[in-house]
Amino acid sequence: MIDISRRNALILGGVGIGGVAIGGTGFVVNLQSGRPQTSEGSLGVALVQPTELRSSNGVLTVALESSSQQVSIAGRDVRALSYNGGVPGPTLRVRAGDILNVSLRNGLTDPSNLHVHGLHVSPENNSDNMFVTVDAGDSFDYRYELPTNHPPGVYWYHPHHHGLVADQVFGGLYGAIIVEDAEEIPATRERVLVISDMTFDSSGTISAATEMEKMSGREGELVLVNGQLVPDLSASPGERERWRVINACTSRYLRLRLDGQQLTLLGIDSGRFESARDVDEVVLAPGNRADLLVTARAGTSTLRALRYDRGASGGMMGGGTTSSADVVLATFAVAGADTDEFTAVPDQLAPRDLRSAAVTARRELVFAMGMGGGMGGSMMSATINDRTFDATHVDTTVQFGSVEEWTLTNTSTLDHPLHLHVWPMQIIEQDRQSVESAIWQDVVNIPARSMVRVRIAFDDFSGRTVYHCHILDHEDAGMMGIITAR
Ligand code: C2O
Ligand code: CU
Ligand code: CU
16 A cells, blocks of 8 residues: 555655655655665566567557556556556557557547557558547547568557646556567567556545646656566576666656666667667656667666656746656566577667758757746646647648758756657757767657757658657647648
């Protein structure tokens, strides 16, 4: 049980309402053991993989039903939202050139829809169309055609009905999509790690976010891996595991470490590095994914999300800070006989590099937050170029086939992770420095009071879609714009 009375006692106990009411409290209490999620050690629960659905003969046909129902999360029966009864929903495994058919039935009491985050597919008709609404009780058949040169990697799906995205994702609606490698990378086993955060009240229902929490972006008290609290993973020394890590949190940044083990990063989002990189930590903004190889070394390690400072909102009125405490996510126990060493990771195709491309247009997007005058009497305004989302207004028109350079300026005191649908972004400049290699992502963090420059090739698909802050409370508040490529 979540010890609500203890939590309330802590809030009243002079820690400061502002610091405690918003974001990570540092007092996250483990449902199973009653101890904080910051302390180490196994709880004796093995990591479970979501159900897997795999394409065959170039097609994967899936029925997804969203509903509010009883599910087991963090070892406890609670009421949450789920696809096909699972948090996360099933993992969809496809290949470049495949057709993915998803028949979505909306079993919620609110409107919803489906977005395939990061897939390079058409934004029109019944493909990845943000403007489709599936009313409560209705169904819609999506059909996604992946180009034959679609990049391999880790993607995900979640609802995208404006105004309800944060509630529906926080409630439990998400799942992994894997686009397989053209040429397999040898590994002993593969795991999908969908990391999400949730808060339940004492009756086991998802807690609603306060206006204050929405301002900085809600962070759940429990940080889960595949809906589990601090699950155990085990391996033998020398084994190589492929970890597909998704940050499905509504607003929480994940600064991931697995000390004592060797981490090799193949890429973030759909971006692939030409050669794999050994790393100590990986920072994932909400919506980002990491494609990792873990080479097991004897000993027990802890997968941790370290404190990440993403700024503070609403300084004047004592709004929240957003630097969560360190959180323990999983244990990784490596013991037994040594297994054979693996061969080196094969180099991947050199990523495209737009640094030498001819830029046909430049534009600036300014991300700002203010108090008052916001949506529907809310105390927050979150804008891009002084506007909030208007479904009838195209904010940005680009020429199909062109390469643009965008300057992303953040005037606020909070980080904003910008996500663009359909076309990935190459990061050209950050921290006032040019980037040394070709880095492609579909979610690019713009740190507080900072600037990032990206280049985008509007290739392969024309049509209308959106870009937005992937702190989903900000997106719902209107930090989203419409883009048309034609
Ligand atoms: Cu992950 Cu527009 O979303
Ligand atoms: Cu997306
Ligand atoms: Cu934001």
